[in-house]
Amino acid sequence: MGNPFYLGRYFHLETGQTGDQPLYYDPADLTTHAIVTGMTGSGKTGLCIALMEEAALQGIPALLIDPKGDLTNLLLHFPDLSPQDFAPWLDTDTLRRQGKSLDQAAQETAERWKNGLDEWGIAPERIRALKNAVRFGVFTPGSDSGLQISVLSSLQAPGLTWEGNREILREKISSTVTALLGLVGYAEVDPLRSREHILLANIFENAWSRNQSLDLTELILQVQNPPFEKLGAFPVESFFPAKERAELALTLNNILASPAFQSWREGQPLHIPDLLYTPEGKPRHSVFYIAHLSEGERMFFVTLLLAAFETWMRTQPGATSLRALLYFDELFGYLPPQRTPPSKTPLLRMLKQARAFGVGLVLATQNPADIDYKGISNAGTWFVGKLQTEWDKQRLLDGLQGASPDLDRAAYNKIISALGKRVFLLHNVHQKEPVLFQTRWVMNFLAGPLTRPQIPALNRLAGQGQDLPTRAPDSPPDFARLQPVSTQSAESASPVLSTASPASDLPGSLTRPAIPSAIAEYFLPVALAMTEALRAADQPLPRDVQPLGLLYRPALLADAHARVVDRKLGVDTDLHRIVLIPDLDRRTPPRWEELLRPNLPLDRMQPQPEPGARFEMLPAVLGDARLLAALQKDFVDWVYRTASVTARANEALKVYAGPDVGPAEFRAACAEAARQARDREITRLTASLDRQMATLRDRLAREERELMRDQVEYEQRKREETSSLLEMGASVFGLARKRSLTTQIAKNRLTQQAKAEVDESIEAIQQFKAQIAELERQRAQIEQEVNDRWASLVNQITEIPVRPRKSDIFLERFGVAWMPFYLFYAQGQLHLLPAFL
Numbered sequence: 059m060g061n062p063f064y065l066g067r068y069f070h071l072e073t074g075q076t077g078d079q080p081l082y083y084d085p086a087d088l089t090t091h092a093i094v095t096g097m098t099g100s101g102k103t104g105l106c107i108a109l110m111e112e113a114a115l116q117g118i119p120a121l122l123i124d125p126k127g128d129l130t131n132l133l134l135h136f137p138d139l140s141p142q143d144f145a146p147w148l149d150t151d152t153l154r155r156q157g158k159s160l161d162q163a164a165q166e167t168a169e170r171w172k173n174g175l176d177e178w179g180i181a182p183e184r185i186r187a188l189k190n191a192v193r194f195g196v197f198t199p200g201s202d203s204g205l206q207i208s209v210l211s212s213l214q215a216p217g218l219t220w221e222g223n224r225e226i227l228r229e230k231i232s233s234t235v236t237a238l239l240g241l242v243g244y245a246e247v248d249p250l251r252s253r254e255h256i257l258l259a260n261i262f263e264n265a266w267s268r269n270q271s272l273d274l275t276e277l278i279l280q281v282q283n284p285p286f287e288k289l290g291a292f293p294v295e296s297f298f299p300a301k302e303r304a305e306l307a308l309t310l311n312n313i314l315a316s317p318a319f320q321s322w323r324e325g326q327p328l329h330i331p332d333l334l335y336t337p338e339g340k341p342r343h344s345v346f347y348i349a350h351l352s353e354g355e356r357m358f359f360v361t362l363l364l365a366a367f368e369t370w371m372r373t374q375p376g377a378t379s380l381r382a383l384l385y386f387d388e389l390f391g392y393l394p395p396q397r398t399p400p401s402k403t404p405l406l407r408m409l410k411q412a413r414a415f416g417v418g419l420v421l422a423t424q425n426p427a428d429i430d431y432k433g434i435s436n437a438g439t440w441f442v443g444k445l446q447t448e449w450d451k452q453r454l455l456d457g458l459q460g461a462s463p464d465l466d467r468a469a470y471n472k473i474i475s476a477l478g479k480r481v482f483l484l485h486n487v488h489q490k491e492p493v494l495f496q497t498r499w500v501m502n503f504l505a506g507p508l509t510r511p512q513i514p515a516l517n518r519l520a521g522q523g524q525d526l527p528t529r530a531p532d533s534p535p536d537f538a539r540l541q542p543v544s545t546q547s548a549e550s551a552s553p554v555l556s557t558a559s560p561a562s563d564l565p566g567s568l569t570r571p572a573i574p575s576a577i578a579e580y581f582l583p584v585a586l587a588m589t590e591a592l593r594a595a596d597q598p599l600p601r602d603v604q605p606l607g608l609l610y611r612p613a614l615l616a617d618a619h620a621r622v623v624d625r626k627l628g629v630d631t632d633l634h635r636i637v638l639i640p641d642l643d644r645r646t647p648p649r650w651e652e653l654l655r656p657n658l659p660l661d662r663m664q665p666q667p668e669p670g671a672r673f674e675m676l677p678a679v680l681g682d683a684r685l686l687a688a689l690q691k692d693f694v695d696w697v698y699r700t701a702s703v704t705a706r707a708n709e710a711l712k713v714y715a716g717p718d719v720g721p722a723e724f725r726a727a728c729a730e731a732a733r734q735a736r737d738r739e740i741t742r743l744t745a746s747l748d749r750q751m752a753t754l755r756d757r758l759a760r761e762e763r764e765l766m767r768d769q770v771e772y773e774q775r776k777r778e779e780t781s782s783l784l785e786m787g788a789s790v791f792g793l794a795r796k797r798s799l800t801t802q803i804a805k806n807r808l809t810q811q812a813k814a815e816v817d818e819s820i821e822a823i824q825q826f827k828a829q830i831a832e833l834e835r836q837r838a839q840i841e842q843e844v845n846d847r848w849a850s851l852v853n854q855i856t857e858i859p860v861r862p863r864k865s866d867i868f869l870e871r872f873g874v875a876w877m878p879f880y881l882f883y884a885q886g887q888l889h890l891l892p893a894f895l
Contacts, residue, residue, distance in 0.1 A: 061085075063112035065105070067178075069481050069494040071473065080179075081495040085116060085380045087439055087488045088418030091409055095426050095454065096443025101480035103128050105441055106387065106422050107500045110343065113383055114192045115184075119334035119341040120383035121367060123360060127349045127507030129387055133194045133520045134503040137186035139175075141168040146515065147505040167503075174499035185501045192341040194520040196513050199322065199359045200351055203510040204517055206325025207346070209362050213262075214271035214327075216369055226372040229407070231262040233365030236400040241358035242309045243645055246398055253298045254306055257281065260289060274314055281307040305644065305678035328362060330370035334382055350510050353391070360392060361400040368404050377416025384408070389423040395430045402430065409436040426454040434458075440485040444477045451475070458485060564881070564888070566609050566672035573676065576683040578873030580615055581664040582894045584608065588880050591891045604883040608671040608893065612680050614639040615875035616650070616693045617660060620701035620862040627705040629716040629860045635697050636660065638875065644679045648689065650696045659895055660871065667876060680874050690872045698867050702859045710851040711735070716860075728852045736848040743844065744837050751833045758826035765819035772812035779805040 062082035069076050092109075096102035110132055113120055122129050136143035141164035153163045175181075198204035213234070218227060232249050235258045239247050247255045261280045265272050272280075281303055289297040313319050326332065333344045346363065348356045367384055374381065386392065392401040408419060409432075421437070423429060427450060434457030445451050451474050459465045473483055473494065485492045508516060573579050586594060588605065616637040623630050638655045639648055667673075679685060703717040706724045711731045715724045878893040 061116055063109065063116075064498065065108055065112070066480075066482075066495045066498040069496045071476055071494055074478075076496045081484070081493065083112075083439075083484070083486075084488070085113065085118065085418075086378065087486055088380050088383065088420065089378070089413045089416055090438025090487065091412070091419045091421070091436060092439035092441065093426075093429065093434065093437040094420065094422040094441040094443075095424070095445070095450075096441075096482070097424055097446040097450075099479060100443035100445075100477075101482070101497055102422060102424070102441075102443050103131075103387075104480065104500050104504060105443070105482060105497045106385070106420070107131060107502055107504065108498055109420060110383075110385060111188055111501050113380075114188055114341075114343055117191060117341050118380055118383055119192065120343050120385055121330075121333060121363070122343060122345045122385045123363070123387065124345050124347050125349060125356065125388045127347060127509065129345050129385075130196055130347060130508040130513065130516055131502050131504050131506075132343060132345060133196065133516050134505055135185050135189045135501055136171075136503060137182045137189060139168050139172045139182060139185075141165045144168050144171070144503060147503060147508075147512075149506070171499075171503060175501065178499040180499065180501060188501055192343045193336050194343050194345070196345045196347050196517055196520075197326075198347050198350065198510065198513060200319075200355060201510060202321055202324075203350075204347060204513040206321060208323055208325045208327050209359055210274055210323050213273060213277065215266045215269050217269070218369075218373065220267040220269075223373075226369055227266055228259075228263070229372075229404070230365050230369045231259050231266065233361055233368070233400065233404050235259050235262065236403075237358045237361035237365070238310075240361065240400045241354055242312065243354075243643060246400070253302075256289060257284065257294075257298055257303070257306070260284070260286065274310065278307045278310050278314070281310065301678065308675075308677055328366050330366050347510075347513060349507070357392075357400055361404070364401055364404040364408070368408055371408065371412060371415045371417050374415045374417075376414050379416055380418055381416035383418050383420060384412075385420040385422075387422045389421050390425070390428040393421070393429050393433050395427070406430070406432055406436075409433055425450055426457060429457075431457065438487040440483070442474055442477070442483040442485065443481070444479065445474065564606060564672065566674045570610075570667065570673045571612075571676035571681075573874055574681055574683045577681070577686055578871065580871060580873060580875040581610075581667050582875055582877050583659055583662040583664050584668060584878045584893045585659060585662070585895045586893050588882070588891070588893075591880060591893055595891065602884060606881040606883055606888070608668050609879045609881045609890065610667055610671055610673045610876035611640065611879060612674060612676050613875050613877050614642045614648075614680060614686070614689070615871055615873060616690070617871035618694060618697045618867060618869045620697055621866040621868070622701065622703050622860050622862045623866065624705065624716075624860045627707060627714045627716060627858060627860060628719075629703060629705050631703050631717060633701045633703070633862075635701065637693070638877075640877065642677070642679050642689075644682075644685065647692065650693060651700065657895060668878065671878070672881065673876070676874070686873070690869070693872065694867055694869055698862065698864055701867070702861045705858045705860050707856050707858050708851070708854055709856070710854050724855065725852065728855065732848040732852050736844055739844050739848070740841050743840050747833050747837045747840075751830055751837075754826050754830050754833070758823060758830065761819055761822045761826060765816065765823060768812060768815040768819050772809070772816050775805070775809040775812040779809045 062084055064080055065083050066081050067076050068079045068081055094102055094106055094109075096105075107129075110120060110122065110129075114132075122132070124130065134147060141161065144167045145160055145164035148160060148163050148167065150160060153160060156163075158166075175185075196204040197207045199207050199209055216227065216230065220227065232255075235255050236247060236249070238258065239252070239254055244252070244254055249255045249259065258277070258281070261277060261284060262272065264285055282300070284294050284303075287294060334342055336342060346359070348359060351359065364384075371382075392399065393405050394402070405419075408417070412419060421429070421433070425446070426434070437457075440454075440458060442454060445454065451471065454474070455465075455467055455470055458470065459467060470483070470485075470492070473492070477483065477494075480497045481494060482497065483492055483494055588603075614637075616635075616639075618635050620633045620635070621631070622633060634656070635650075636655050636658050637648075637650050637653045638658060639653050642648070705714065705716050706719065706721070707714050708728045708731075711728055713724070713728050713731050715727065719727075880889075880891040880893050882889050882891070
């Protein structure tokens with residue numbers, strides 16, 4: 059056993075405390091590979107950094123694949139632990155939110171790191187030894203931010219004789235071809251069923267068996283004209299017709315044509331010995347930072363790296379000690395169950411075979427379910443941290459039990475459930491039983507994932523960046539990096555075509571490519587002057603501009619309208635759908651909804667191209683009449699499925715309106731309909747009450763007139779009675795004619811009778827008024843109830859999607875549309891700028 063790795067101290071589950079006894083790990087056990095798993099915040103990154111630190115101290119070279127940027131922290135070792143060393147790597151935005159100055163935070167970080175190292179018994183001398191033990195460097199494939207790596211050097215002959223290394227070379231060919239096809243869109247190809255894979259693999263084998271290297275240009279030419287006549291029992295033309303090979307050649311040519319891919323062709327070759335050791339023989343830790351790449355580019359690079367590493371490994375003599383490490387951080391998507399991405403096959407082969415060559419794989423993942431069962435069962439060491447779900451835990455236990463059938467699943471289940479931060483279960487097939495430990499303080503500063511702009515300074519810190527460019531990757535672009543106005547995919551290609559002189563190597567041809575007669579052809583109008591096109595691109599007109607005319611680029615144009623009609627709902631609308639697809643991919647069905655161009659000026663379409671214009675080559679996919687017929691049908695079906703308008707309906711009120719009526723206007727119509735219906739119902743329900751009230755009001759009026767007459771008569775009777783009484787008194791004194799008592803009594807009787815009639819009328823009036831009031835109350839109650847009921851119906855509005863009939867879909871245009879671009883020479887480069895809206 060060599061010098062062991064110091065990873066932490068034993069942890070006692072019963073007390074929940076970390077003990078004093080250090081945990082050491084035999085590096086030779088890594089030849090049976092290790093899997094590190096734990097959720098975010100479990101301490102997984104710190105453990106992996108510690109593993110790599112120990113490997114560096116032992117002089118073990120390593121290749122490290124870094125999809126997120128965490129492994130860049132391996133270059134942040136500061137033996138002096140001075141605040142100024144930490145300051146450049148602190149997040150100033152976080153400090154600003156915390157209200158801390160940079161100097162204060164740097165001082166606190168340095169103190170925290172010093173105290174942490176002291177607590178774990180790590181002296182600054184050990185950090186200095188780490189810094190000097192290996193040569194650190196960060197490579198950025200496809201970017202000049204870090205050390206550049208030329209991945210296309212993988213097409214070169216490996217320098218091994220074919221005889222005696224046939225199996226090794228064929229495995230490398232298979233992985234290289236799979237990666238190359240994956241980069242251009244052929245996902246998860248089957249080497250035994252894919253014609254593209256078989257053709258390319260035979261081209262590689264034909265060259266490498268003669269120790270002849272290929273470059274991408276030569277590969278493309280040989281795809282068009284293979285250097286052999288047969289593939290298996292069939293002639294090449296029968297197995298893979300020239301027309302379809304031309305399509306593959308065009309697809310591969312996109313790699314060469316893309317300015318963005320130029321950086322993939324520059325830098326240090328993908329030569330594994332040079333990545334593991336310096337020319338002086340000093341071990342390297344080469345970090346491959348791939349966070350900036352797309353998923354397809356990541357898979358392409360990782361597969362090529364794995365293929366190159368496997369080929370180097372297979373040429374090494376057998377060993378029992380650890381010769382080299384391959385560390386893969388965040389394995390998700392590269393060794394998945396059920397699927398077979400290009401990276402999976404070389405990974406599985408190395409997990410099975412690398413032990414014999416003294417090569418160890420360390421694979422890290424947050425989720426055990428990310429790893430294929432075959433990969434799980436081939437790992438001899440497991441570092442298990444806190445997991446996120448019960449499913450993750452059971453998946454992990456399945457893998458452990460597959461590797462160790464005698465495993466006590468219940469005990470492991472209990473232990474894993476109790477794990478906390480920085481506490482890991484170490485399961486090692488070379489040890490009798492599992493152990494728990496807490497990870498030690500790492501010597502490198504854990505600054506978190508670093509970004510591309512930080513990598514040049516990081517490499518300079520490691521003594522690797524003297525010749526790196528100082529321009530930050532995301533600095534403002536100059537005119538040579540001008541992006542076209544349109545956001546559509548084909549138009550987003552870089553307008554910088556080359557650095558050739560304006561008289562040579564112009565793109566395209568003056569001859570317009572022939573288009574099959576079954577395919578329609580259109581020419582988009584030149585709608586912008588060059589100055590307008592530059593303003594639309596928000597760029598000033600550069601000096602010394604030399605216009606070179608127009609370049610037409612082909613695209614697929616689809617134009618249809620749908621008439622949506624529903625008489626009941628009041629809908630009669632035309633919907634227009636215009637789609638422009640500059641980069642049509644035979645293998646990927648178009649997402650029509652993502653490529654809509656509603657403002658394309660089709661009414662100004664030109665019948666012919668501009669005189670003197672150049673034309674790009676027509677991609678094979680746009681010359682395939684059968685494919686375009688299928689796409690035309692799919693486009694019409696898509697318009698039928700997705701074209702719809704929204705009508706509004708109030709079924710209770712029988713009110714309907716199409717999309718031209720807004721919500722407020724429709725609500726007002728519903729309110730008017732409810733008001734009219736309410737008035738009709740109130741009229742119907744209150745008709746009887748209104749008749750009764752009318753009768754009572756007539757009676758009341760008559761009674762009031764009768765009361766007035768009775769009151770007049772009553773007053774008259776009272777005057778007569780009073781007059782008669784006075785006369786009778788005067789007669790007693792001889793002052794007047796003598797009146798009889800009988801007359802006076804008669805007068806009094808008439809007065810009382812008149813008063814009774816008045817009282818009767820008053821009582822009748824009161825009764826009439828009370829009856830009218832009751833009827834009015836009943837009417838008001840009916841009005842309120844009816845009003846409330848109809849008012850509640852106003853808001854019962856539903857939105858109804860209305861779709862067209864299949865017969866109401868009308869295809870206006872479908873075929874190849876030529877898009878005009880300005881081609882001009884400025885500042886030593888050719889530029890391309892859209893000339894259409």
